[in-house]
Structures are given as structure tokens and as C-alpha cells.
Amino acid sequence: MSLTFAELLKNSSLLGRGFYARPAVDVARDCLGKILVHGKTAGRIVETEAYLGVHDRAAHAWRGLTDRTRVLFGPPGHAYVYFIYGMYECLNFVAEEEGQAGCVLIRALEPVAGIASMRRRRPKASRLEDLASGPGKLTLAMGITRKQNGADLTRGPLQVRRERDQRSLEILVTPRIGITHCADWPLRFVIAGNRFASRG
């Protein structure tokens, strides 16, 4: 299901600040089915996780305001990109009002446009399903790095769009992946049965 960029832009509209200025759980759930755009690549969001800020021991913001978490405490609708395991970068959307550090981790995408450049950036992925089926994979595929940390999602090359004819989705809620604290909190959201989700 691949689209040209002209088709994609015509059939969708840019999400504004209000979309993000809500509880992280709501934003995480509503991100499913939306289109993440960066440069000339785009993908449909099929898996997310909510991180709740200072009361969530699994969240980076748990320890409070530091150099790294500054963006999380800032205004909603910005990107928080961090480096992990000496090798990968993960993309989050900052949610909630300024001063509240809730955010949404983007965990998997269904490639929609610019698939050739995604494949060039991830030569090891043989199947389309493996191109962006994990938080480290999707940032690689779309060329998202720490340079995008703090980027405004409501204007600029990194943005999220709503398709005009979005169908209602069946959504699965599960515990989050790869964490040690609060490992039983039901804060992971997946489009039910979607083959582009991570194997978590």
C-alpha cells in the first residue's frame, strides 16, 4: 500500500498542537493509524507506548528535569529523540501541557511512501514487514536522529498527518516492552493483528 507524496499530502492534514496537549495515554492511542512524515519518507503508526512522566519509574522523566529530559518538560507537539544501547535512537512525541513530562514512544510503522530510501537506509531488512517494525528500526529507516530532538512536529520536515478517510481501528492494549520498572502497566497500544508491529 504505497503512495506518492503528492497523493499522501492531498489525502491528509497536518495535526496541530491540540492533538498533543492531552494525557499521554490518549495521545498514544490516537496516534495509531496516523502518518509519520520525515523528509520524503512516510509510514503509518501501528504501535505506540505511553510514558507518564515523573510518576512513571520506567520513564526517562522519572528523575526530573535534566539536560536530557528538558524537551520532555517543554511544550507538547515536539519530538524527543534519545540514544540507547550505544547504537540506536528512539522517537517520542512530547504530550501534555508544558511542565508535564508525558510522552509517546513510536514503536513501529507500516511503510507508506519513500520506501526505496527506507530500504537503502536498512539494507539488512529483507521483508517490508521488517523495515520499521521496532523503535530503533523506524528511526533508521526514516533518517531520524538526535538532530531532530526538540523539533516542532506541527511545522517542519518532521510531522504527523491524519488521513481524510481514516477507518476505525481495533486496538490491542498490552504491557510495555523492554522495561524493568512498572513492567505490568497496560500502556502499549497496537493495531490488532497488524503485521508491521514489533514482535514484542
Add this chain to the structure above:
DNA sequence: CAATAGATCATCT
């Protein structure tokens, strides 16, 4: 299939 090791570094103790 499942389990595990290794890569590799920013951040915080």
C-alpha cells in the same frame, strides 16, 4: 521455533 551474546556510548551514580 527460542534463547542468548555482542555491539557500543550517553547518561547518571
Add this chain to the structure above:
DNA sequence: GATGATCTATTGC
């Protein structure tokens, strides 16, 4: 000095 919101290759059943 240890840890971590990961991924891949490899080993073993």
C-alpha cells in the same frame, strides 16, 4: 562504573 524504552546473528532444540 553500571545501566539501558534495541537489533542482529548465532547457537541449540
